[in-house]
Amino acid sequence: MEHVPVTPFSVHIEGSSLDDLRRRLTAARWPDELAAEPWAYGADMTTLRRMTDYWREGFNWRAAEAGINRLAQFKTEINGGAIHFIHERGVGPAPMPVIISHGWPGSFVEMLDIVPLLADPARFGGDARDAFDVIVPSMPGYGFSDRPVAPGMTPLVMAEIYAALMARLGYQAYGVQGGDWGATVSTWLARLFPERVSGIHLNWIPGSLQPPVGGADPALTEAEMAFCARMAAQAAHGASTHTGIHASRPQTLGYGLNDSPVGLAAWLIDKFRMLADCDGDIESVVPLDALLTNVSVYWFTETITSAIRLYKEAQATPLMFRAGERILPPLGFASFPGEVAVPPREWVERVYDVQRWTEMPRGGHFAAMEQPRALAEDIRAFFRPFRR
Amino acid sequence: MIEPFRIDIADEVLDDLKSRLRRTRLAADFGNDGWEYGTNGAYLQELLRYWAADYDWRMHERAMNDFSHFRTVIDELPIHFIHERGRGPKPMPLIMSHGWPWTFWDLQKVIRPLTDPAAFGGDAADAFDVIIPSLPGFGFSTPLTRPGVNFSRTADMWVSLMQRLGYEKFAAQGGDFGAFVTAQLGHKYAAKTLGVHVHLAGPLGMISGNMPDASMFGPGEEGWAAGNAAFLEQESAYSRLQSTKPQTLAYGLNDSPAGLCAWILEKRRRWSDCGGEIERRFSKDDLCTTMTLYWVTQSMGTSARFYAEAKRNPWVPSHDRQPVVEAPTAVLLFEKDIVKLPRRWAERYYNLKRWNVAQTGGHFVPMEEPEILVQDLREFFRALR
Numbered sequence: 001m002e003h004v005p006v007t008p009f010s011v012h013i014e015g016s017s018l019d020d021l022r023r024r025l026t027a028a029r030w031p032d033e034l035a036a037e038p039w040a041y042g043a044d045m046t047t048l049r050r051m052t053d054y055w056r057e058g059f060n061w062r063a064a065e066a067g068i069n070r071l072a073q074f075k076t077e078i079n080g081g082a083i084h085f086i087h088e089r090g091v092g093p094a095p096m097p098v099i100i101s102h103g104w105p106g107s108f109v110e111m112l113d114i115v116p117l118l119a120d121p122a123r124f125g126g127d128a129r130d131a132f133d134v135i136v137p138s139m140p141g142y143g144f145s146d147r148p149v150a151p152g153m154t155p156l157v158m159a160e161i162y163a164a165l166m167a168r169l170g171y172q173a174y175g176v177q178g179g180d181w182g183a184t185v186s187t188w189l190a191r192l193f194p195e196r197v198s199g200i201h202l203n204w205i206p207g208s209l210q211p212p213v214g215g216a217d218p219a220l221t222e223a224e225m226a227f228c229a230r231m232a233a234q235a236a237h238g239a240s241t242h243t244g245i246h247a248s249r250p251q252t253l254g255y256g257l258n259d260s261p262v263g264l265a266a267w268l269i270d271k272f273r274m275l276a277d278c279d280g281d282i283e284s285v286v287p288l289d290a291l292l293t294n295v296s297v298y299w300f301t302e303t304i305t306s307a308i309r310l311y312k313e314a315q316a317t318p319l320m321f322r323a324g325e326r327i328l329p330p331l332g333f334a335s336f337p338g339e340v341a342v343p344p345r346e347w348v349e350r351v352y353d354v355q356r357w358t359e360m361p362r363g364g365h366f367a368a369m370e371q372p373r374a375l376a377e378d379i380r381a382f383f384r385p386f387r388r
Numbered sequence: 389m390i391e392p393f394r395i396d397i398a399d400e401v402l403d404d405l406k407s408r409l410r411r412t413r414l415a416a417d418f419g420n421d422g423w424e425y426g427t428n429g430a431y432l433q434e435l436l437r438y439w440a441a442d443y444d445w446r447m448h449e450r451a452m453n454d455f456s457h458f459r460t461v462i463d464e465l466p467i468h469f470i471h472e473r474g475r476g477p478k479p480m481p482l483i484m485s486h487g488w489p490w491t492f493w494d495l496q497k498v499i500r501p502l503t504d505p506a507a508f509g510g511d512a513a514d515a516f517d518v519i520i521p522s523l524p525g526f527g528f529s530t531p532l533t534r535p536g537v538n539f540s541r542t543a544d545m546w547v548s549l550m551q552r553l554g555y556e557k558f559a560a561q562g563g564d565f566g567a568f569v570t571a572q573l574g575h576k577y578a579a580k581t582l583g584v585h586v587h588l589a590g591p592l593g594m595i596s597g598n599m600p601d602a603s604m605f606g607p608g609e610e611g612w613a614a615g616n617a618a619f620l621e622q623e624s625a626y627s628r629l630q631s632t633k634p635q636t637l638a639y640g641l642n643d644s645p646a647g648l649c650a651w652i653l654e655k656r657r658r659w660s661d662c663g664g665e666i667e668r669r670f671s672k673d674d675l676c677t678t679m680t681l682y683w684v685t686q687s688m689g690t691s692a693r694f695y696a697e698a699k700r701n702p703w704v705p706s707h708d709r710q711p712v713v714e715a716p717t718a719v720l721l722f723e724k725d726i727v728k729l730p731r732r733w734a735e736r737y738y739n740l741k742r743w744n745v746a747q748t749g750g751h752f753v754p755m756e757e758p759e760i761l762v763q764d765l766r767e768f769f770r771a772l773r
Contacts, residue, residue: 028643029642029643029686030639030642030643031635031638031639031642031686031688031689031690032530032531032532032533032686032689032690033635034532034533034534034535034690034693035533035534035535036535040535041535041633041634041635041636041693041696042632042633042634042635042636042637042638043633043635043636043639044635045635045639048639147416148418149418150418150419151418151419151425241625241628241629241632241633242629244624244625244628244629245625245626245629247625248426248622248623248625249425249426249427249623249625249626249654250425250426251415251417251420251425251426251427251428251429251650252425252426252427252626252650252651252654253426253637253651254415254426254650255414255415255427255432255644255646255647255649255650255651256637256640256641256643256644256646256647256648256650256651257415257640257647258413258414258415258647259412259413259414259415259640259643259644259646259647260639260640260641260643260644260647262639262640262643263639263640263641263643263644263647264640265639266635266636266639266640267636267637267639267640270633270636302413302415302416304415305415305416305417306416309425312425
C-alpha cells in the first residue's frame with residue numbers, strides 16, 4: 001500500500017504579493033470607453049473601475065483568507081502534482097462523503113458557503129442525518145492545486161485524480177456533485193468508477209454530452225430536436241466568445257490576464273454577470289467580496305492560463321456514448337432557471353439514470369454562490385435514499 | 389483643417405512602458421513548441437526582453453517622421469495620415485488602407501517606390517501621390533470616441549479626406565480590413581474611384597456571415613476552401629471575441645504590454661508566410677515597432693472594436709447593380725494568405741480587370757512582399773491613368 005502524505009494546508013499569501021497587486025491596480029492603464037450602452041461591448045468600465053477601486057481600497061484579503069482557512073484544507077500529491085482540497089468532516093450520526101467539483105470562472109471559492117451547509121446541517125436548521133463529509137478539490141491548474149506541466153490534463157484525467165484522492169482519504173463509496181467543468185468531471189467519475197459513485201448530483205449538464213441516437217434508441221422528441229438545432233446553430237456561429245479563445249489559443253489570452261489584475265477582473269466578472277441569474281446586476285446575487293475573493297485566488301496563484309487551457313485539453317475527451325452505454329449511478333439534477341442551455345430531460349435520460357429532476361425557483365450558473373441553501377437542500381434530498 | 393503632425397512620444401510614456409515590461413508577470417507555458425496553445429512563452433519572453441532592453445523607439449520614430457504626417461478631424465473623429473507627393477509628370481492619387489493588427493507603418497516599404505518609382509528602377513510615369521490614413525481607432529487616429537464606425541463609415545470618411553486634399557478622383561488599395569474599406573469605395577463611390585486594388589478578396593457582407601459557395605473554387609485553387617475552413621475553425625476565435633466583447637479584452641491588453649504583444653504576435657506568425665519562424669518575415673524591431681505603436685496610442689481596444697462595428701452594423705448595399713464593386717478592380721492574392729476566395733466568385737463580384745496569385749507571401753503583404761505589391765499596383769493602374 002502506497003503511503004503518500006496528506007498535509008494540512010492553509011492559505012497564506014505573502015505581503016509582497018498584496019503590495020504588488022495594489023501597485024498594479026493603482027497603475028492600471030484604462031482603455032478608452034466610448035459613449036455607448038453599459039456592457040454593450042463587454043465589461044462596463046464604470047462598474048469595473050468601481051469594483052477594482054474597491055479591490056484596492058476596501059476589499060480585505062486577509063479577512064477573505066481567514067474565511068477560507070476556517071475550512072479544513074489539505075494538499076496531497078497525485079500523479080506528480082499537488083492537489084489542494086477542502087475536507088470538512090460531517091457533523092451527524094453517519095456522514096456520507098461527497099466530492100464537489102467546481103468549474104471556470106469559479107474555483108473552490110464557489111463552495112465556501114455550501115460546505116458548512118452540507119457538513120453540519122443541524123447548525124443551519126437541518127437534520128444531522130443529512131450530514132456529509134465534504135471534499136472540494138481545486139482542479140489541477142486551478143487555485144492552490146499545482147499547475148500541470150504537460151499537456152493532457154483532461155476532465156477524464158482529473159476524474160482519475162479525484163478517484164485517487166477519495167481512495168487515499170479512505171472513502172470506498174461516495175457521492176459526486178458539480179456544475180460547469182465540475183459536472184463534466186463528476187460525470188467522468190460516475191462513468192469510470194460506477195462501483196464507487198453512489199449517486200451523481202449536477203446543476204449543469206455537460207455541453208459535450210452526446211448520447212447515442214439512432215438504431216434501437218427512441219426517436220428524438222420535438223424538444224430534443226429543438227435543443228439540438230439550437231446547439232447546432234450556436235456551433236455554426238462558432239463557440240461563444242470566451243470558450244472559443246479558451247479552446248483554441250488560451251495561452252495567447254493568458255499573458256495579458258496574468259499580468260494585469262484589471263484585465264483579469266474584467267474577464268472573470270464579465271462571465272459571472274453573463275451566466276448568473278442576476279438581470280445584469282451580479283452584485284445582487286453574489287457579494288462583491290466573494291467575486292473578488294475568487295478573482296484574487298486566480299491572481300495570487302497565477303492560474304488563469306492553466307485554468308483556461310482546460311477548454312483545449314477537454315476537446316480530447318468529449319462525453320460521447322456508444323449505443324446502449326449508460327452512466328450507472330443515479331442522477332439528481334437541479335435545473336436552475338437562469339442556466340444556459342439546459343437540455344430536455346429525455347435527452348439527459350438517454351445516458352443518465354435520472355432519479356430526481358428539480359426545477360429550481362431562481363438561480364443561474366453559479367448555483368453554489370447564488371443559491372447555496374436551495375442547492376444544499378436539493379443535494380440533501382437527492383442523496384437521502386442512497387446513504388448506507 | 390489639416391495640420392502637420394509629428395510623432396513624438398513623451399519620455400514618460402516610454403519609461404512607463406519599459407518599467408511595465410520589466411515587471412511583467414509572465415504566464416507559465418509548456419508543451420507549446422508549435423504555438424498550438426497560442427503564443428509561445430519562450431519566444432515571447434525573448435521578444436519582451438528585447439523590447440525592454442535593446443529596442444530603440446526613437447530611431448523608428450525618426451524614420452516615421454521622414455514622411456509627411458498630418459491630422460485632421462472628420463465627422464468629429466481625429467484622422468492621422470501620411471501624405472507623400474509623387475515625383476513624376478502626373479502622379480495618380482492613391483489611398484491605401486491597412487488592416488488589423490496592422491498600423492499605417494506596415495506600408496512603410498512601399499511608400500517611396502510608389503511616390504518615386506524612378507528612384508527605384510521604375511518609370512516616373514507610374515508615380516503616385518500616396519495617402520495612408522490610420523483607420524479610425526487605430527494608431528494616431530485616436531481616441532475613437534463614438535460607436536458605429538465600421539469599414540463603410542471609414543470609406544465615407546476617406547472620400548471626405550480625399551476631397552479635403554483636393555482629390556476628386558483617386559485610386560484605392562488595401563488588405564485585411566483595409567480591403568473592405570477599399571472595396572466599399574469601389575462599390576459606393578465607383579464614380580470617384582479610378583480603380584480598386586485589394587490583396588484580400590471577400591464579399592462586403594462577409595463578417596456578417598455570407599461566404600461564396602465552395603463549388604466556385606476552380607483549377608489552381610485546390611485546397612483553398614479547406615484552408616479557409618481550417619482558418620475559421622482554428623484561428624478565428626479572436627475575431628468572434630473582437631466582434632462581440634472587445635472591451636472585455638481591452639482592459640488587460642491596454643494595461644499589459646506583454647499581453648498586447650502576445651495577442652498580436654500570434655497573428656503575425658500564423659498569418660504570415662514564415663513557416664513558423666516569425667523573424668523570417670518580421671524582425672524583432674518590426675515587431676516591437678508595431679507593438680509600441682499600439683501601446684503608446686492605446687489603440688488595442690478601439691482597433692478591436694472595428695470587428696464589433698462591422699458585425700453590429702452590417703454592410704448596407706448602396707445599389708443592387710452587378711458587379712457589386714463597379715470600379716475597375718485588381719485582385720492580388722497570396723498563396724499563403726489566411727483566406728482566399730475563388731476567381732469565379734471575384735469575376736462576378738468585382739469589375740475584375742486583373743487577377744494574380746503570388747506563390748510567396750502571406751497576409752501582411754506590404755511588409756512581406758512589398759516588391760510584388762508595388763509592381764502589381766504600377767501595372768494595374770497604368771491602364772487607368
